[in-house]
Amino acid sequence: xxxxxxxxxxxxxxxxxxxxxxxxxxxxxxxxxxxxxxxxxxxxxxxxxxxxxxxxxxxxxxxxxxxxxxxxxxxxxxxxxxxxxxxxxxxxxxxxxxxxxxxxxxxxxxxxxxxxxxxxxxxxxxxxxxxxxxxxxxxxxxxxxxxxxxxxxxxxxxxxxxxxxxxxxxxxxxxxxxxxxxxxxxxxxxxxxxxxxxxxxxxxxxxxxxxxxxxxxxxxxxxxxxxxxxxxxxxxxxxxxxxxxxxxxxxxxxxxxxxxxxxxxxxxxxxxxxxxxxxxxxxxxxxxxxxxxxxxxxxxxxxxxxxxxxxxxxxxxxxxxxxxxxxxxxxxxxxxxxxxxxxxxxxxxxxxxxxxxxxxxxxxxxxxxxxxxxxxxxxxxxxxxxxxxxxxxxxxxxxxxxxxxxxxxxxxxxxxxxxxxxxxxxxxxxxxxxxxxxxxxxxxxxxxxxxxxxxxxxxxxxxxxxxxxxxxxxxxxxxxxxxxxxxxxxxxxxxxxxxxxxxxxxxxxxxxxxxxxxxxxxxxxxxxxxxxxxxxxxxxxxxxxxxxxxxxxxxxxxxxxxxxxxxxxxxxxxxxxxxxxxxxxxxxxxxxxxxxxxxxxxxxxxxxxxxxxxxxxxxxxxxxxxxxxxxxxxxxxxxxxxxxxxxxxxxxxxxxxxxxxxxxxxxxxxxxxxxxxxxxxxxxxxxxxxxxxxxxxxxxxxxxxxxxxxxxxxxxxxxxxxxxxxxxxxxxxxxxxxxxxxxxxxxxxxxxx
Numbered sequence: 001x002x003x004x005x006x007x008x009x010x011x012x013x014x015x016x017x018x019x020x021x022x023x024x025x026x027x028x029x030x031x032x033x034x035x036x037x038x039x040x041x042x043x044x045x046x047x048x049x050x051x052x053x054x055x056x057x058x059x060x061x062x063x064x065x066x067x068x069x070x071x072x073x074x075x076x077x078x079x080x081x082x083x084x085x086x087x088x089x090x091x092x093x094x095x096x097x098x099x100x101x102x103x104x105x106x107x108x109x110x111x112x113x114x115x116x117x118x119x120x121x122x123x124x125x126x127x128x129x130x131x132x133x134x135x136x137x138x139x140x141x142x143x144x145x146x147x148x149x150x151x152x153x154x155x156x157x158x159x160x161x162x163x164x165x166x167x168x169x170x171x172x173x174x175x176x177x178x179x180x181x182x183x184x185x186x187x188x189x190x191x192x193x194x195x196x197x198x199x200x201x202x203x204x205x206x207x208x209x210x211x212x213x214x215x216x217x218x219x220x221x222x223x224x225x226x227x228x229x230x231x232x233x234x235x236x237x238x239x240x241x242x243x244x245x246x247x248x249x250x251x252x253x254x255x256x257x258x259x260x261x262x263x264x265x266x267x268x269x270x271x272x273x274x275x276x277x278x279x280x281x282x283x284x285x286x287x288x289x290x291x292x293x294x295x296x297x298x299x300x301x302x303x304x305x306x307x308x309x310x311x312x313x314x315x316x317x318x319x320x321x322x323x324x325x326x327x328x329x330x331x332x333x334x335x336x337x338x339x340x341x342x343x344x345x346x347x348x349x350x351x352x353x354x355x356x357x358x359x360x361x362x363x364x365x366x367x368x369x370x371x372x373x374x375x376x377x378x379x380x381x382x383x384x385x386x387x388x389x390x391x392x393x394x395x396x397x398x399x400x401x402x403x404x405x406x407x408x409x410x411x412x413x414x415x416x417x418x419x420x421x422x423x424x425x426x427x428x429x430x431x432x433x434x435x436x437x438x439x440x441x442x443x444x445x446x447x448x449x450x451x452x453x454x455x456x457x458x459x460x461x462x463x464x465x466x467x468x469x470x471x472x473x474x475x476x477x478x479x480x481x482x483x484x485x486x487x488x489x490x491x492x493x494x495x496x497x498x499x500x501x502x503x504x505x506x507x508x509x510x511x512x513x514x515x516x517x518x519x520x521x522x523x524x525x526x527x528x529x530x531x532x533x534x535x536x537x538x539x540x541x542x543x544x545x546x547x548x549x550x551x552x553x554x555x556x557x558x559x560x561x562x563x564x565x566x567x568x569x570x571x572x573x574x575x576x577x578x579x580x581x582x583x584x585x586x587x588x589x590x591x592x593x594x595x596x597x598x599x600x601x602x603x604x605x606x607x608x609x610x611x612x613x614x615x616x617x618x619x620x621x622x623x624x625x626x627x628x629x630x631x632x633x634x635x636x637x638x639x640x641x642x643x644x645x646x647x648x649x650x651x652x653x654x655x656x657x658x659x660x661x662x663x664x665x666x667x668x669x670x671x672x673x674x675x676x677x678x679x680x681x682x683x684x685x686x687x688x689x690x691x692x693x694x695x696x697x698x699x700x701x702x703x704x705x706x707x708x709x710x711x712x713x714x715x716x717x718x719x720x721x722x723x724x725x726x727x728x729x730x731x732x733x734x735x736x737x738x739x740x741x742x743x744x745x746x747x748x749x750x751x752x753x
Contacts, residue, residue: 034308034309034737034738035309036309036310037309037310038310038314039311039312039313039314039321039322047317048104048105049317049318049319049326049328049340049341050317050318051096051101051104051105051111051112051114052093052095052101052318052328052330052340052341053093053317053318053328053330054092054093054318054330054331054403054404055091055092055093055116055138055404055406056404057404057412057414058139059114059116059138059139060091060116060404060406060412061411061412062138062139062140062141063091063116063118063135063138063141063406064088064091064406064410066135066141066144067088067118067120067133067135067144068410070144071120071144073086073122073124073125074086074124075087075088075120077409077410078121078164078166078407078408078409078410079164079165079166079408079409080166081121081123081164081166082123082166082170082243082245083123083167083242083243083244083245084123084124084243084244085121085123085124086120086121086122086123086124086125087120087121087123088118088119088120088406088410089119089120089121089130089161089162089164089407089408090118090119090333090334090405090406090407090408091116091117091118091119091135091406092116092117092332092333092334092405092406093115093116093117093330093332094115094116094117094134094135094136095632096112096113096115097112097629098351098519098627098629098663099629100112102525105341113136113137114136114137114138114139115134115135115136115137115138116134116135116136116138116141117132117133117134117135117147118132118133118134118135118144119131119132120132120133121158121161122158123158123243127155128158128243129148129155129156129157129158130148130155130156130157130158130160130161130638131146131148131155131156132146132147132148132151132156133145133146133147134147151630152636152647152648156638156647157209157210157642159209159210159211159212159241159641159642160638160639160641160642160647161638161641162378162379162637162638162640162641163201163214163641164408165408166408167240168201170240170245170248171199171214171216171238171240171248172199174238174240174248174249174250175199175216175236175238175250176194176195178236178250178262178263179193179194179197179263180193180194181262181263181264181267182263182264182266182267182270183267184267184270184271185266185267185270185275185277188270188277188279189232189233189234189255189277189278189279189280190220190232190234190280190282191280191281191282192220192232192282196220196221196282197218197219197220197221197232197234198218198219198220198221198227199216199217199218199219200216200217200218200219200227200228200368200459200486201214201216201459202214202215202216202217202368202369202371202372203372203373203374203375203378203640203641204371204373204611204640204641204642204643205641207610207644208610208644209642209644209645210241210642211241212239212240212241212641213237213238213239213240213241213251214237214238214240215235215236215237215254215367215368215371216235216236216237216238216368217231217235217366217368217369217488218231218232218234218235218236219231219232220232220280220282220283222283222284222285222288223285224285224291224293225285225288225290225291225292225293225682226290226292226460226484226682228290228460228484228485228486228487229289229290229484229485229487229501229502229505229681229682230283230288230289230290230502230505231487231488231489231504231505232280232489233255233256233278233489233491233504234253234254234255234489235253235254235255235366235367235368236250236252236253236254236263237250237251237252237253237254237367238250238251239251250262250263253265253266254366254367254368255275256276256277256278256489256491257365257491257492258275278489278504280504289501289502289505289681289682290484290681290682290683291682292682292683304396304739305395305397305424305425306396306397306738306739306740307397307423307740308735308736308738308739309738311397311399311422311423312423313399313421313423313450315399315401315421318330320421320450320452322423322450322469323450323471323709324344324345324471324705325342325343325344325450325469326341326342326343326344326346327339327340327341327342327343327452327467327469328340328341328342329419329452331382331385331403331405331418331419331454332354332381332382333380333382333383333405333406333407334377334378334380334381334382334383334637335354335355335356335357335377335381335382335633336355336377336381336382336385336454336456336465337354337355337382337385337419337452337454337465337467338352338353338354338355339352339353339354339452339467340352340353342475344473344705345473345705347523348521349473349475349520349521349522349593349695350475350518350519350520350521350695351519351520351521352517352518352519353467353475353477353516353517353518353519354516354517355381355465355514355515355516356377356515356516356517356617356633356634356635356667357375357376357377357514357515357615357617357634357635358374358375358376358377358381358458358463358512358513358514358515359373359374359375359376359511359512359513359514359515359615359618359671360372360373360374360376360461360510360511360512361373361374361510361511361513361602361605362486362508362509362510363497363498363508363509363510364488364494364497364498364506364508365488365491365492365493365494365496365497366488366489366491368488369486369488369497369508370497372486372510373605373611373615373643374458374459374640375614375615375635375639375640375643376456376458376463377635377637377640378637378638378639378640378641379458379459379640380407381456381458381463382403382405382454382456383405383407384456384457384458385403385415385418385419385454385455385456385457386415386418386455386457386749387415387416387417387418387747387748387749388400388417388418388419388420388453388454388455389747389749390417390745390746390747391745393420393453393455393464394420394422394453395420395422395424396742397422397740397742398420398421398422399420399421399422400416400417400418400419400420401417401418401419401420401421402414402415402416402417402418403415403418403419403454416748416749417748417749418454419452419453419454420451420452420453420454421450421451421452421453422450422451422453423448423449423450423451424448424449424450424451424468425446425447425448426446426447426448426449428447429444429445429446429447430444430445430446430447430448430470430471430472430706431444431445431704431706432444432445439716439717440716440717441714441715441716441717442713442714442715442716442721443712443713443714444712444713444714445471445706445709445711445712445713446711446713447470448471448711449468449469449470449471449476450468450469451466451467451468451469452466452467452468453465453466453467457483459486460483460484460485460486461481461482461483461484461486461684462481462482462483463479463480463481464479464480464481464482464686465479466478466479466480466692470706471705471706471709471711472696472697472704472705472706473696473697473700473701473704473705473706474694474695474696474697475694475695476692476693476694476695477516477692477693477694477695478598478690478691478692479514479670479690479691479692480686480689480690481512481672481674481684481686481689481690482683482684482685482686482689483683483684484682484683484684485501485507485508485674485676485680485681485684486508486510487501487502487505487506487507487508487676488505488506488508489504489505489506490502490504490505490506494506497509498675498676499675499676499677499678501676501677501678501680501681502681507675507676507677507680508676509673509674509675509676510673510674511601511602511603511671511672511673511674512671512672512674513601513602513604513615513618513669513670513671514669514670514671514691515617515618515634515635515667515668515669516667516668516669516670516693517633517634517665517666517667518595518665518666518667518668518695519627519663519665519666520579520593520664520665520666520695521663522579522580522581522591522592522593522700523581523583523591523700524581524582524583525663526581526582526661526662526663527579527580527581527661527662527663527664528558528559528579528580528582528659528660528661528662528664529558529559529565529577529578529579529580529624529659529664530556530557530558530559530577530578530580530590530592531556531557531559531574531576531577531578532554532555532556532557532574532575532576532577532578533554533555533574533575533576534552534553534554534555534575535552535553535555536550536551536552536553537550537551537552537553538550538551539551557574558660559624559659560658560659560660561656561657561658561659562623562624562625562626562653562654562655562656562657562658562659563654563656565622565623565624565625565659566619566620566622566623566624566654567620567621567622567623568619568620568621569601569603569604569618569619569620569621569669570601570603570604570621571621573597573621573622576594576698577594577595577622578592578593578594578595578698579592579593579595579664579666580592582661585699585700585701585702586702587699587702589699590699591699591700592697592698592699592700593695593696593697593698593700594694594695594696594697594698595622595666595668595693595694595695596693596694596695596696597621597622597668597670597693598670598691598692598693598694599621599669599670599671599672599691599692599693600671600672600673600691601621601669601670601671601672601673601691602671602672602673603673604618604619605618607619610643610644611643611644613643613646613649613651614635614639614642614643614644614646614649615635615639615643616649616650616651617634617635617650617667617669618669619651620667620669621668621669621670622666622667622668622669623650623653623654623666623667624659624664624665624666624667625653625654625657625659625664625665625667626657626658626659626662626663626664626665627662627663627664627665628653631653633648634648634650634653634667635648635650636648650667653667668693670691670692670693671691672689672691674689711728713727713728713729715727
């Protein structure tokens with residue numbers, strides 16, 4: 001063997017040894033491998049959170065079977081039912097009474113009976129009505145009881161029922177028949193025979209109790225894009241209040257600023273040359289206003305968030321645990337996301353945190369727009385929370401959960417992957433300090449947050465519902481609005497009600513007001529309400545008494561009555577407002593949680609309005625009331641179609657009862673005024689369109705609880721900040737090698753429509 005060969009082999013051997021040493025040193029500096037770790041369980045909950053769990057598809061089916069066999073009346077499947085039929089409208093969980101639940105969770109009492117709430121429409125009766133039954137016990141029902149009178153003080157009139165999909169189909173058929181009476185007008189105005197026009201409902205439906213008369217707005221419909229930006233100027237008023245579909249009729253027609261008795265009259269005016277027609281071309285797919293199709297090919301991928309050792313939270317049944325937090329989650333098909341038994345470090349902070357209602361109130365100089373006040377709960381905020389898109393709606397590696405519902409059908413439906421859970425790195429310190437005097441050090445903590453998210457598509461708008469849990473013990477609730485704006489045909493003084501966003505499209509002004517229920521239990525059920533704010537006092541300086549100091553001081557006040565705790569929507573709110581416990585922390589301050597609202601709400605509907613009481617929750621940005629089992633929600637799905645005699649009026653909850661050392665509920669309204677503009681095309685963006693509130697510990701602890709976080713970072717000038725054992729940030733370079741193998745992208749959200 002030549003000397004050259006020996007030297008080459010020796011060099012290769014040395015290189016191999018050096019590489020192995022580097023690997024070993026790296027392993028020594030890296031305390032963990034890429035192996036997925038199971039999150040530590042804070043307790044052995046043993047399935048207690050299932051008391052709040054949504055119904056399973058099997059339970060829903062059992063309820064339907066029981067009702068069909070035990071009511072003694074014919075039931076037609078809701079998807080086929082006429083107004084004159086009886087049908088099961090929906091089945092959902094009957095949440096047990098709070099006292100029963102707490103006896104079970106905290107006192108070792110019996111598990112409450114698992115029950116369902118079934119809503120039935122009885123159209124085939126001498127006195128048609130809506131009836132609600134509690135059915136139980138599940139999973140094998142053996143009883144039902146009518147709770148309608150108990151809940152609402154009387155029978156619920158039939159005209160208040162939400163409009164079903166079958167009813168909309170019958171209305172569309174009526175409109176199509178009527179459009180055939182104006183063929184020449186439609187060809188001229190819209191290059192259409194009517195069959196390719198989209199029809200959009202408005203609500204409410206009339207001007208007085210008993211009315212069921214709806215304006216429908218017509219749009220050019222182009223496949224693959226939102227029709228909401230392409231109104232053709234034609235709107236029709238349909239009377240669909242009779243139980244017999246054959247008796248429904250088109251009551252009025254509106255076109256380009258004028259009203260007509262029928263489509264036949266409209267056609268006659270056009271043929272006689274007495275109608276000014278705006279001739280619109282049928283939009284083309286590649287040029288239609290509002291298309292969301294990409295205009296540029298993909299470039300470099302965006303940053304990707306991942307967990308090097310797997311999720312640091314756990315999801316078991318309907319319960320999530322994360323770094324001291326424990327949350328039971330669910331979804332009401334009408335009102336949407338609901339959370340229960342929110343605990344931090346084993347202590348209950350919130351018994352119930354739930355969405356109640358989403359109001360969209362419009363202005364326009366067209367009848368459909370000017371009369372629209374959508375109460376989205378009646379359409380189904382939870383029902384229309386569809387499958388989420390991996391990597392866009394939520395992080396690709398989030399945990400996705402299916403939600404089930406039964407509405408307008410006897411068969412349960414599933415919205416797959418419609419709720420997501422993930423840990424979010426906000427790229428912002430939760431807290432930090434760089435010390436440049438006396439001693440030199442850096443200390444900080446990343447602001448990592450557990451997020452529970454779902455997104456509801458309610459016709460044109462998409463609402464992103466977020467519930468976030470911080471390591472400081474704070475809860476953050478936020479909603480963002482996106483999707484398409486609704487629009488009217490631009491004519492006359494249209495810009496008094498919005499901005500033009502297209503050749504014939506008026507983006508109509510509207511407000512979004514959202515209502516939440518927050519049943520706080522701060523260090524126990526018995527709480528009081530305290531406000532704190534600042535004032536100035538003018539005092540002589542005590543060391544010379546020759547000068548005046550404007551000294552700020554803290555003004556504290558305990559509110560005694562519900563009327564004092566009802567804060568009008570746009571009035572100044574005390575800067576600090578807290579639910580306080582009778583018990584002190586170590587520093588002799590009452591253990592408290594502060595409510596901090598972030599909102600830019602529009603003006604509430606005037607109280608002189610005939611329908612205002614149906615949305616009277618919107619009078620207040622915050623109202624605190626005594627908790628009552630008979631006041632579970634601030635509104636009702638029946639308020640939409642009879643807002644003039646509301647089934648539930650929140651204003652009745654506020655009757656000046658004492659709120660000192662009581663079980664209290666905070667009812668919170670957030671929202672914003674939206675005046676659509678050119679940049680709302682194709683879609684409204686989430687930037688600047690997010691509102692919500694915080695629940696923040698205020699003297700609840702003795703120090704910031706995040707000091708116990710294992711994510712804390714600290715190093716001094718005397719330490720090696722690049723050493724993994726000293727500074728966990730120095731371990732990130734090796735953690736990057738743990739990038740996950742992502743599963744293939746999948747989306748099945750169109751399959752269940």
